[in-house]
Amino acid sequence: MSDAGRLPRSFLILSTVILALGFFSLAAWAITGNFNHVGSYFTYPAALFLIICSITEASFAAFAYRQFEPSEPLHGAWFLLLSGAICRVLGTAFVQWFASDAALNLFRRGPLWESVPPDQLRQIGFVLHGPLALVLVGSGLGIVLRTYSCLGWLEKYQRVDLAWIGAGILYCLHHFHQVYLNTRSSGWKLEVTHALNWLTDPLLVLLLAEVLLLRRSAMAMGGGWVSACWSAYAAGIFFTCLGNLGIWLVNWEYLRWPYTSVTWFLWLPAWAAFALAPLYQWSAITETRAACWAILNQGNASKAPL
């Protein structure tokens, strides 16, 4: 593997180790019957991993954004992807750090923490890394799709893709029906953060439709870092959809506490995939630069005495 591939590979290894640690905690719970093993895992290593993932995503998206000039099509795309990544950093920090009662949260006994209920902080975090980040990422990926179309590399949906989208639409209709029934029974009292979070599901279906097409087009390139970058975004959205499905299963009591914690694991690969995407973009740029340097050096060498 080239030097450019080392960073994504290292990050993949780290993600695998963290996930494996999670499965060990699940096994420990199953054997001992003590749920604290899983609880501690999500309070410390998993929370820290999610924060590291979002910071990695934002840092490398910022690097990618700086590589494009305003006149280039992907300048706008990376600006939106970077904005989405920043929302994810803030949202993750609110949910996993500021709203946490764990020792990781250094502000937990401060005046601000006591004045704002943790649940409210968590809701703000959900809006930030939920609908807000998704709108930004979706718009950025829309520009990428348009670029593929301009290059003539846009592929078509296949039947399995249409089946996924159809299932998503059915789920959305069901979701809105439930929202309607719930708000009617509560006398149409709405909380802004809750109402914003309702948008997550239809947004995810739109994003799913977008990334399925993007993944098909990226795969048709025959591998490469560029294709890996967009495929990683597609994987991130796909795992987010699965995570949301997990929430639905919990809300409808198909899964009961403490088994609901199994669905929490879905957010780890989702965040890891979002972080991997700009890492792959970094690899593509590093690879191109390395090739340029190699050929320039060779060129200079060939100019030496003949």
Add this chain to the structure above:
Amino acid sequence: MLGLPVRHLSDGDLLDLQQGAGGPLRRWWLQRHLRRCDFCVEKESQMRNLCDQVDAALLKPDMRAVDRLDTRNQLLRVMRSWRWEGGFEESTWHALAESMLRCLGSKAVDSSCRLGPQVWRRVSSPLAVFVGRRNANSISMAISKDSRPPSRRNEDQSADV
């Protein structure tokens, strides 16, 4: 006639001429120079021959394989043919071809290679789109820069009309 040194047409000028790129004024100036300069006429005809050879090679059915090795060989062949006179070592060309494959993917490079004379532009263009023009342009410049032996280059630059 005036004893002024003449700037001969570069590879880029000739490519623009072949592809009909650039504005009408520029094309008119290039054609005007071609009519008057035997050196550039010869250079243009050699380049045209190379392009035809590459096109013919790429249009062969057996050259359309999309597996990695064939694509790399095609790309190498095309890149080499676009150079006016060689200069870089084989390993450098391999490294560049491999890098492009690692960045863009074998099928993307393969489909670009099959497009004929505009190949380098077609290959470098998607690369520029996805990694930034600033990064890809440096490769493009490295490829297209004149690497003729310095003695020959000096001769050309001091030629008088």
